[in-house]
Amino acid sequence: MSFRFPSLSTKVLFGVLATICATQAAMADGDRRMVPLLPQYKQECAACHLAYPPGMLPAASWKRVMAGLPKHYGTDASLDPATVKELSTWLGANAGTYKRVSEEPPQDRITTSSWFERKHREVAPDTWKRAAIGSRANCAACHTRADKGDFDEDNVRIPK
Amino acid sequence: MKPSPLHPSPLKALLAAAALACAAIAPVAHAATPAEQLAGYTAQAGAPAVPARGQQFFNTRHGREWSCASCHGALPTQAGKHASTGKSISALAPAFNPERFTDTAKTEKWFRRNCNDVAGRECTAAEKADVLSWLLALKR
Numbered sequence: 001m002s003f004r005f006p007s008l009s010t011k012v013l014f015g016v017l018a019t020i021c022a023t024q025a026a027m028a029d030g031d032r033r034m035v036p037l038l039p040q041y042k043q044e045c046a047a048c049h050l051a052y053p054p055g056m057l058p059a060a061s062w063k064r065v066m067a068g069l070p071k072h073y074g075t076d077a078s079l080d081p082a083t084v085k086e087l088s089t090w091l092g093a094n095a096g097t098y099k100r101v102s103e104e105p106p107q108d109r110i111t112t113s114s115w116f117e118r119k120h121r122e123v124a125p126d127t128w129k130r131a132a133i134g135s136r137a138n139c140a141a142c143h144t145r146a147d148k149g150d151f152d153e154d155n156v157r158i159p160k
Numbered sequence: 161m162k163p164s165p166l167h168p169s170p171l172k173a174l175l176a177a178a179a180l181a182c183a184a185i186a187p188v189a190h191a192a193t194p195a196e197q198l199a200g201y202t203a204q205a206g207a208p209a210v211p212a213r214g215q216q217f218f219n220t221r222h223g224r225e226w227s228c229a230s231c232h233g234a235l236p237t238q239a240g241k242h243a244s245t246g247k248s249i250s251a252l253a254p255a256f257n258p259e260r261f262t263d264t265a266k267t268e269k270w271f272r273r274n275c276n277d278v279a280g281r282e283c284t285a286a287e288k289a290d291v292l293s294w295l296l297a298l299k300r
Contacts, residue, residue, distance in 0.1 A: 048245055137246070
């Protein structure tokens with residue numbers, strides 16, 4: 001009896017630790033486990049910008065983004081209702097749920113989320129202004145494998 | 161008796177007009193060559209397209225921050241760059257990018273959005289015809 005309780009407790013502890021580790025790994029490498037992109041999402045959204053992994057915004061943000069396409073961050077990105085519905089369903093199902101994206105960033109911009117700021121704190125303000133970068137939305141300027149959903153630091157090459 | 165030479169011609173014209181009307185109305189994607197799309201816009205405009213006027217429209221601003229050239233470049237025979245995201249945009253002139261203007265629904269989608277961004281309204285058929293005629297005049 002006296003052994004059983006600690007043993008169970010240890011099991012639970014291990015379970016909890018394993019969950020925490022898995023979650024942290026997911027947070028650190030969240031983008032590496034990227035879901036395959038819906039071809040329609042890629043076709044429509046990647047015409048103007050990287051097909052951002054759906055897990056980088058929470059569902060509530062995607063919902064607002066898809067409801068406001070005619071005024072999409074200053075441009076008209078309107079789509080026919082059938083395409084809007086298809087993309088919305090897919091984005092809702094694949095939106096980020098892990099802790100770092102559970103917060104809805106200001107203006108529903110990936111680049112204003114606290115995790116984005118934290119990850120890029122070493123990038124100097126002037127660097128962002130370089131001609132080859134131009135915008136925080138231009139992930140692929142530095143993340144050489146961003147189009148593959150790979151945002152690993154090892155594959156970052158900041159253009160001069 | 162030999163059929164009157166006058167008869168086939170109006171019939172042909174009617175059929176051509178009907179075909180153009182169908183192409184203009186149909187909301188679904190339809191494969192079409194750039195030249196066919198230009199013919200459609202020209203027919204809608206009711207006047208021939210003017211390439212120089214298209215170039216002028218493309219490169220000037222229309223009361224907003226951007227012109228067409230802001231993203232596509234002043235001479236869209238090579239890749240442009242999205243004015244806000246920085247993403248590369250492949251060449252717009254059909255001679256330099258054979259995928260351009262081959263799908264009427266796609267053409268209409270982009271004219272609708274981009275004219276709204278550039279001019280704050282939809283473009284007229286004449287404006288679309290002018291721009292497309294200029295793009296088609298850009299040769300290798």
